[in-house]
Amino acid sequence: MARAAAELAARASYGRLVALLAAPTGDLQLAEDAVSAAFEQALLTWSEVGVPDNPEGWLLTVARNRQRDVWKSAAQRTSAPLDERLSADPLRDVDPLAIGDKRLELLFVCAHPAIDPGIRTPLMLQTVLGFDAAEIAAAFDVPSQTMAQRLVRAKRRIREARIPFVVPDRRAMPERLPPVLEAIYGCYSLSFADRRDAAAPESLAGEAQYLAVTLAALLDDEPEAWSLAALITLSLSRAQAQRTHYVPLDEQDPSSWDAALIEEGERYLRRAGGGVPGRFQLEAAIQAVHAARRKTGVTDWPALRTLHEALLRVAPTLGAQVALAAAIARSDGPDAGLAALPVDAQRFQPYWAVRAALLAETGRAAEASAAFDRAAALTKHVTVRAHLEARARALRTP
Amino acid sequence: MRYTLLLHYPEMAGELDEAAMQEGQRAFAAYTAALQGAGALIAAEVLQPSTSSTTLRQVDGELRIQDGPFADTKEQLGGTVVIDVPDLDAALDWARQAPNIAWGAVEVRPGAVYTVEGEWRPNA
Numbered sequence: 001m002a003r004a005a006a007e008l009a010a011r012a013s014y015g016r017l018v019a020l021l022a023a024p025t026g027d028l029q030l031a032e033d034a035v036s037a038a039f040e041q042a043l044l045t046w047s048e049v050g051v052p053d054n055p056e057g058w059l060l061t062v063a064r065n066r067q068r069d070v071w072k073s074a075a076q077r078t079s080a081p082l083d084e085r086l087s088a089d090p091l092r093d094v095d096p097l098a099i100g101d102k103r104l105e106l107l108f109v110c111a112h113p114a115i116d117p118g119i120r121t122p123l124m125l126q127t128v129l130g131f132d133a134a135e136i137a138a139a140f141d142v143p144s145q146t147m148a149q150r151l152v153r154a155k156r157r158i159r160e161a162r163i164p165f166v167v168p169d170r171r172a173m174p175e176r177l178p179p180v181l182e183a184i185y186g187c188y189s190l191s192f193a194d195r196r197d198a199a200a201p202e203s204l205a206g207e208a209q210y211l212a213v214t215l216a217a218l219l220d221d222e223p224e225a226w227s228l229a230a231l232i233t234l235s236l237s238r239a240q241a242q243r244t245h246y247v248p249l250d251e252q253d254p255s256s257w258d259a260a261l262i263e264e265g266e267r268y269l270r271r272a273g274g275g276v277p278g279r280f281q282l283e284a285a286i287q288a289v290h291a292a293r294r295k296t297g298v299t300d301w302p303a304l305r306t307l308h309e310a311l312l313r314v315a316p317t318l319g320a321q322v323a324l325a326a327a328i329a330r331s332d333g334p335d336a337g338l339a340a341l342p343v344d345a346q347r348f349q350p351y352w353a354v355r356a357a358l359l360a361e362t363g364r365a366a367e368a369s370a371a372f373d374r375a376a377a378l379t380k381h382v383t384v385r386a387h388l389e390a391r392a393r394a395l396r397t398p
Numbered sequence: 399m400r401y402t403l404l405l406h407y408p409e410m411a412g413e414l415d416e417a418a419m420q421e422g423q424r425a426f427a428a429y430t431a432a433l434q435g436a437g438a439l440i441a442a443e444v445l446q447p448s449t450s451s452t453t454l455r456q457v458d459g460e461l462r463i464q465d466g467p468f469a470d471t472k473e474q475l476g477g478t479v480v481i482d483v484p485d486l487d488a489a490l491d492w493a494r495q496a497p498n499i500a501w502g503a504v505e506v507r508p509g510a511v512y513t514v515e516g517e518w519r520p521n522a
Contacts (some may be wrong), residue, residue: 112486113490114486114490160508161486161506161508162399162484162485162486163485163486163487164484165486166487272480347407358471
């Protein structure tokens with residue numbers, strides 16, 4: 001009972017408490033340690049005396065005392081005069097009954113331009129969601145020790161360079177929001193990244209969705225933030241159907257998709273509004289068109305082609321180029337699709353996967369089979385590779 | 399919180415004409431005036447070319463004095479600006495306005511300790 005209450009509080013409160021405790025001094029490590037200690041204390045105390053009326057306020061008080069103890073002993077160790085920031089408790093005015101939400105500030109700190117892009121997503125996972133370094137290392141496929149060191153270094157940098165816990169103003173927002181969106185998108189991409197271990201990533205998509213929805217709700221009126229929430233939610237609606245083996249999107253049975261998540265994603269996309277669509281709004285719209293097949297039974301390929309063309313203009317990537325070629329093939333035939341594929345993508349797995357499928361449609365079995373082999377060799381994803389190898393085999397046996 | 403802006407840029411002194419030099423000096427004057435007006439300026443210094451530098455170091459316990467800069471790179475440390483601002487965002491805002499951003503790099507380095515009348519104080 002106490003454990004269940006603590007876990008619920010953990011999910012809802014961890015990031016809020018860390019953000020609140022770290023904001024005045026920028027000391028994330030100390031804030032995390034204090035909050036973790038408070039949760040441990042809660043497990044002991046709550047099981048004896050029951051869960052308090054205001055669990056989050058209780059946790060904040062305990063964590064704050066913990067933080068204060070550390071400051072005091074640090075001041076005793078060094079004979080240097082106590083820093084002004086530390087002698088006055090920066091949180092003495094915080095009402096434990098009305099805890100504000102500083103997670104938005106924390107997200108902007110994690111994806112600050114002065115923080116290495118490669119560590120932004122891990123920082124979010126650790127400070128906002130409370131994952132430990134070993135779990136994050138597993139998700140990123142790097143040694144635990146390496147990830148722990150990189151996280152410690154980034155947090156030290158936040159404190160020592162004094163990166164402020166503030167939400168950028170309107171003027172700075174266009175420059176500062178994209179890296180935050182990018183870092184959350186990075187968390188989501190991990191869930192379908194090429195990797196041998198397929199177990200961990202699935203939950204990461206859920207965490208990315210939580211971060212994206214949190215960001216969008218806290219910002220309230222940023223179209224790209226709502227679009228990212230929509231994109232991840234709509235993609236998640238198909239995750240369950242893909243659990244055991246890979247099925248290409250067109251061949252999936254739409255009745256296996258999660259209707260509630262589709263509806264939720266569509267709601268977020270509507271919140272994004274109708275201005276000039278950005279990259280994530282276009283990607284979310286593409287997902288919404290695919291998801292609509294659950295209701296209509298058909299895929300609107302001309303609409304997809306238009307969206308992919310717009311996406312390529314906004315975000316000219318190799319991936320967008322390959323996706324557009326696939327959409328062109330649907331409206332103009334496989335030969336048109338093959339002609340639209342980029343020329344310099346020999347090491348890009350999606351290029352070979354799309355090329356192979358289109359070659360198969362034109363009846364060039366030998367070429368298609370070889371292309372499927374290339375695509376299979378370039379992926380580490382077990383279920384995807386099994387699917388591609390099966391297709392290559394099928395083309396070799398007439 | 400004190401930050402030192404380290405201004406790195408290629409040394410073009412001999413190659414610039416008088417008008418370009420004056421333009422650069424005007425830009426630096428306007429920049430430091432803005433810093434002063436905002437109450438953020440502690441000190442600023444533009445250095446002579448690194449060809450006039452002398453570098454000392456101890457090699458195997460023996461002092462070596464050499465002409466030239468510490469590191470012979472294409473871009474050299476050409477000046478420093480010490481500012482006192484609330485946080486890194488404010489420091490970055492000033493750094494992006496530094497005139498040499500157009501032809502070099504600006505490194506923003508937080509200070510650790512500094513002296514006041516010979517006494518060391520922690521940066522805060």
